[in-house]
Amino acid sequence: MPPRSKSRSRSKSRGSSPAKKTLTKNSARSTKTKTTKTKKVGLGSGSANYTIILPVYNERENLPIMIHLFSEYLDLKDYHVIIVEDNSPDGTREVAKLLQDSYGPDFITILERAGKLGLGSAYLSALHLVKSPYVILMDADLSHHPKFIPKFVQKMEETGCNIVTGTRYRDGGGVAGWDTRRKVMSKGANFLADFLLSPGVSDLTGSFRLYETPVLREIFPKIVSKGYVFQMEVMVRIVDAGYKVEEVGISFVDRIYGESKLGAGEIIGYLKGLLNLFLTT
Amino acid sequence: MFAIGVKKNMLRYQRFLALVLPALSAYCYFVLLPLGSHFPMAIANALLNLVPGVGGWTPLSRGELIRILSPLLAVAMLGVYAVSDIAYTVITFNDCKDAAAEIETQVKEAKKEMKRRKIE
Numbered sequence: 001m002p003p004r005s006k007s008r009s010r011s012k013s014r015g016s017s018p019a020k021k022t023l024t025k026n027s028a029r030s031t032k033t034k035t036t037k038t039k040k041v042g043l044g045s046g047s048a049n050y051t052i053i054l055p056v057y058n059e060r061e062n063l064p065i066m067i068h069l070f071s072e073y074l075d076l077k078d079y080h081v082i083i084v085e086d087n088s089p090d091g092t093r094e095v096a097k098l099l100q101d102s103y104g105p106d107f108i109t110i111l112e113r114a115g116k117l118g119l120g121s122a123y124l125s126a127l128h129l130v131k132s133p134y135v136i137l138m139d140a141d142l143s144h145h146p147k148f149i150p151k152f153v154q155k156m157e158e159t160g161c162n163i164v165t166g167t168r169y170r171d172g173g174g175v176a177g178w179d180t181r182r183k184v185m186s187k188g189a190n191f192l193a194d195f196l197l198s199p200g201v202s203d204l205t206g207s208f209r210l211y212e213t214p215v216l217r218e219i220f221p222k223i224v225s226k227g228y229v230f231q232m233e234v235m236v237r238i239v240d241a242g243y244k245v246e247e248v249g250i251s252f253v254d255r256i257y258g259e260s261k262l263g264a265g266e267i268i269g270y271l272k273g274l275l276n277l278f279l280t281t
Numbered sequence: 282m283f284a285i286g287v288k289k290n291m292l293r294y295q296r297f298l299a300l301v302l303p304a305l306s307a308y309c310y311f312v313l314l315p316l317g318s319h320f321p322m323a324i325a326n327a328l329l330n331l332v333p334g335v336g337g338w339t340p341l342s343r344g345e346l347i348r349i350l351s352p353l354l355a356v357a358m359l360g361v362y363a364v365s366d367i368a369y370t371v372i373t374f375n376d377c378k379d380a381a382a383e384i385e386t387q388v389k390e391a392k393k394e395m396k397r398r399k400i401e
Binding site for chain 1: 290292293294297306363366367369372374375376377378380381383384387388390391394395398399400
């Protein structure tokens, strides 16, 4: 059994270091999410320090495993999960409700949406429900392993940064299940983005990150891109706003065998999005 | 002094242009202008000089070749840097085979736990 890690109680007042901006103004623009059809079920207690936002679509198999891994590696009293469920046809919503009954509504909140409305809007809808000072965003398909969350927390405590992002290219990070072609494409895309945008992080398209909640509230409403470029735009805007970012190596496990996620259309979309970021930021 | 763009930081493409446009202008002024209106021929000549078999209409010294083809040289150097950086990263890419094995084990454990909790 993997050891449980108890997260240490954090003192709320950390003092602002000169390198960080003061986050006094609430600049999150009120977003018109399609709230007429969303329901939230089981709003948990406000005492958790960390909220994990988990958008799911057709993750009936993986979602229980994710929740189980959370319980293995995290102190559940300090964490809260918001599952954003987009009306999956495979019964993910039912599994989510069973998990909520089993682990308790204090741990799991379900945000039900009418359909697949996009990752950005999923995050924004969930942000309304977040009460904790820190938010973790990650994928629910088991490519990101919850065991790295304590490492993110530790990094943030050590360095006093605003954001911790998981990287596959540094600090012991890596990938399981990629052939050479996939590695070349990934690094090629990363090189191009790094050359054009110079963001100061080694893994721009990574989606496994720990944020301070005010930063999320400020930055996410501004994002216009979709897909891979979404994560890049987030990082670029965060860096441009002056926030400090640190990296922790993660293992990314690609379990989706044989499915080609990178067609020509995706590549063109990526290049267009990259060019847009180059011209507008 | 030069208060251009100091209220806001420059956008990325503007920073790029701020580097490239002066270099390009210097090239046009110091290299192309002295060649006069038949500079395309001069460039073609320089390129042909590079091809081992053919040589150009007029042979050029190495310094002259570099001056005329400097933009191309810069792009080629960037290309070499890109290829070597990508190749190095791909070769030293960390393959997390134990991570894949670990997740498969944990999937099985999790499924047992889910049965125990009567979640299906």
